[in-house]
Amino acid sequence: MGRRPGQSRQLMLDSAVALLRERGASGVSIDAVLAHSGTPRGSVYHHFPGGRNELILGAVQQAGDYISGLIDHAITGGAPGTALEEFGRFWKQSLRHSEFRAGCPIVALAVDHRDDLPEAAAVVNEIFVCWQRKIQELLLAEGVPADRVRRLAVxxxxxxxxxVILCRAQRSDEPLDDVIAGLAPLYRANAAQND
Known part of the structure; x- marks a missing residue:
């Protein structure tokens, strides 16, 4: 049974995301992606004529869009505390599933892009700015004063x-629990000050 059209491309993107999360940008080579995805070598040049760089940037954009979708989903859940808890659950599940080996692919590229991937800084920044805007919208909707939303989102x-980095280092999700527990009352207090 053959692959569906576009399946090889998606498998390579998913593999590149997984490798970024576990090994960083320097661990994402064409050979590593092919081995991880089980796709034929010719698929790379068909789907990613720009080679490794195009593949990595596509993978980071996919991961950024996915996490943006999670933020959107968390936002529909209601208050900032609820959104934070939802996001915390996602990361805890992801960390546990990978046995604390896999972190955020966006951070991986932010700290590990090379001179041969000059577009990386702009793509990473764009993703973080998008996340920040989404969180700001939630905070504004909850009544947090406009002069505070940017700082709280950052x-x-x-x-x-x-x-997430501390969780990986400690092989525990306790740092994430601590951060969520610390942020939720801060968000509630800022929303209450505007009432």
Missing amino acids: LAIAAIEGA
Whole structure:
């Protein structure tokens, strides 16, 4: 039974995301993606004529879009505390599933892009700005004063991403629990100040 059209492309993107999460950008080679995905070598040049760089950027964009969707889903759940808890659950499940080996692919590219991938900085920044805007929208909708939403959104992203790193280092999801528990009352207090 053959593959569906586009299946090889998706398998390669998924493999590149997985490798980014576990090994960083330097661990994502064409050979590693092919071995991980089980796709034929010719598929790379068919789907990613720009080679490794195009594949990595496509994988990071896919991962960024996926996490943006999670933020959107968490936002529909209601208050900032609920959204934070939903996001925390996602990361805890992801960390446990990988036995604390896999972190955020966006962070992986942010800290491990090379000079041969100059577009990486702009793509990573665009993804983080998108996440920040989504969190700001939620905070504004919850009544947090406009002059505070940017800082609180940055704090959430930095704290959660940092917690994911600590979770990997400690092989425990406790840092993530601590960050969520620390952010939720801060968000509630800021929303209450506007009432």
